[in-house]
Amino acid sequence: MLTVDLRSDTVTRPGREMLEFMFSAKVGDMVLGEDPMVNELEEYAARLFGKEGAIFCPSGTMTNQIAINIHTRPGDDIICSKLAHIYLYEGGGIGFNSGANVTLIDTPDGIFSADEVRRAVQPDDPHKPRTSLVSLENSVNRGGGAVWPLEAMEEISRFTRSLPLALHLDGARLFNAIVATGITPLQFGSMFDTISVCLSKGLGAPVGSLLIGNREHMERGVRVRKVLGGTMRQAGYIAAGGLFALENNIDRLRDDHLHAAAIADALSGVSWVQDVMKVSTNIIIFNTPDDIPATSITARLRDKGILANAPTVKSIRMVTHIDITPEMVSYTIDTIRGLSL
Numbered sequence: 286m287l288t289v290d291l292r293s294d295t296v297t298r299p300g301r302e303m304l305e306f307m308f309s310a311k312v313g314d315m316v317l318g319e320d321p322m323v324n325e326l327e328e329y330a331a332r333l334f335g336k337e338g339a340i341f342c343p344s345g346t347m348t349n350q351i352a353i354n355i356h357t358r359p360g361d362d363i364i365c366s367k368l369a370h371i372y373l374y375e376g377g378g379i380g381f382n383s384g385a386n387v388t389l390i391d392t393p394d395g396i397f398s399a400d401e402v403r404r405a406v407q408p409d410d411p412h413k414p415r416t417s418l419v420s421l422e423n424s425v426n427r428g429g430g431a432v433w434p435l436e437a438m439e440e441i442s443r444f445t446r447s448l449p450l451a452l453h454l455d456g457a458r459l460f461n462a463i464v465a466t467g468i469t470p471l472q473f474g475s476m477f478d479t480i481s482v483c484l485s486k487g488l489g490a491p492v493g494s495l496l497i498g499n500r501e502h503m504e505r506g507v508r509v510r511k512v513l514g515g516t517m518r519q520a521g522y523i524a525a526g527g528l529f530a531l532e533n534n535i536d537r538l539r540d541d542h543l544h545a546a547a548i549a550d551a552l553s554g555v556s557w558v559q560d561v562m563k564v565s566t567n568i569i570i571f572n573t574p575d576d577i578p579a580t581s582i583t584a585r586l587r588d589k590g591i592l593a594n595a596p597t598v599k600s601i602r603m604v605t606h607i608d609i610t611p612e613m614v615s616y617t618i619d620t621i622r623g624l625s626l
C-alpha cells in the first residue's frame with residue numbers, strides 16, 4: 286500500500302541532489318560571519334527581493350518573531366488577521382518575546398483591505414496601545430492557501446507608509462503565492478519592510494527560514510536572533526539545502542498546485558464532504574457534514590495509507606508538496622472516490 290503524507294508540506298525529505306549539494310558545502314563559524322554558504326544564501330535572498338540584507342534562522346517562527354521584535358516596543362499593537370500564524374501558532378510569542386498586543390481583523394481567508402487596516406489602527410490616545418506594525422500572511426495557511434491580490438497589498442503598503450507603520454509579510458509559503466500569481470519577489474520587496482520566507486516547506490529544504498529587509502532592520506535582527514538562540518555555527522550544511530531549494534524548486538511548485546486542484550475536485554463530488562475552500566495553491570481545506578466528525582474521515586483515510594490533518598472537529602486539511610508524486614495523487618483521488626461512509 287502506498288503512503289501518501291498530505292499532513293503538511295513540512296514533512297518533505299531532501300532528495301539525493303540536494304543532499305549532495307549540502308555535503309559539499311564550504312562551512313565556517315556563522316557567529317563570526319565566516320560561514321560562506323550562509324553568507325551566500327543571505328546575499329542571494331536579499332538580491333532576489335531587492336533588499337539590503339537577509340538573516341538565516343532555524344525556523345519561520347523565529348523569523349516572524351524577530352520581525353515583530355524589531356518593529357515594536359513593549360505595549361505596542363500589531364494588526365493582523367484572526368487566522369494569522371503569528372497570532373494562532375507561535376506559542377503566544379507576540380506577548381512572550383515582545384510584550385506586544387494584537388488587534389485582529391475578522392476575515393474568512395486571511396485577506397483584508399487597507400480600509401480594514403485603517404479602522405484597526407488605534408487612536409492617538411494614552412489609554413490605547415500604540416499601533417506600530419501590520420502583518421500579512423501570503424499564502425494564508427488557515428485560509429486554505431489563499432493568495433493576496435497585488436492591489437490589496439499595494440494599498441496597504443501605501444497606507445502603512447503614510448503613517449508610518451511597519452509592514453511585515455509572513456511568507457512561509459510566499460513562493461507558492463509567487464508561482465500562483467506571477468507577482469515577483471522584487472514587487473514583494475518594494476511593498477514590505479520585512480519578509481519572512483521558509484525554505485523548509487514546499488521548497489523541500491530540511492531546515493531554515495530567512496528574514497529579508499533593509500540593513501538597519503537586519504542589524505537589529507541579528508541581535509534578536511542571538512538573544513533567541515538562533516545563531517548557529519557551521520550552519521552552511523543546512524543553508525546549502527535552502528540555496529539549492531531557491532535555485533531549483535520554485536517553478537515545480539506549479540505541480541503541487543495542480544495536484545491540490547485535482548484532489549479538491551475529487552473531494553467536491555463525495556457525500557462525506559460538505560464544502561471545499563477555494564484552492565489557489567497547495568493547501569486543501571474542506572468541511573465534513575455536521576454528523577460526520579473530521580477525525581472519522583482522517584482515520585478511514587489513514588487505513589488506506591493517506592495521512593491528513595483535522596485542525597477542527599469538522600475540517601480536514603491536506604497539503605501537496607515535492608514528495609507527492611502523480612501516482613500518489615491518482616491513488617488519493619481513487620481512494621476518495623471509493624470511500625463511502
Ligand SMILES: Cc1ncc(COP(=O)(O)O)c(C=O)c1O
Pocket residue numbers: 343344345346347349370371422425426455457458483485494
Ligand atoms: C504561515 C506560517 N508562518 C510561519 C510558520 C512557522 O514556520 P516554522 O514551522 O518553521 O516555525 C508556519 C509553519 O507552518 C506557517 O504555516
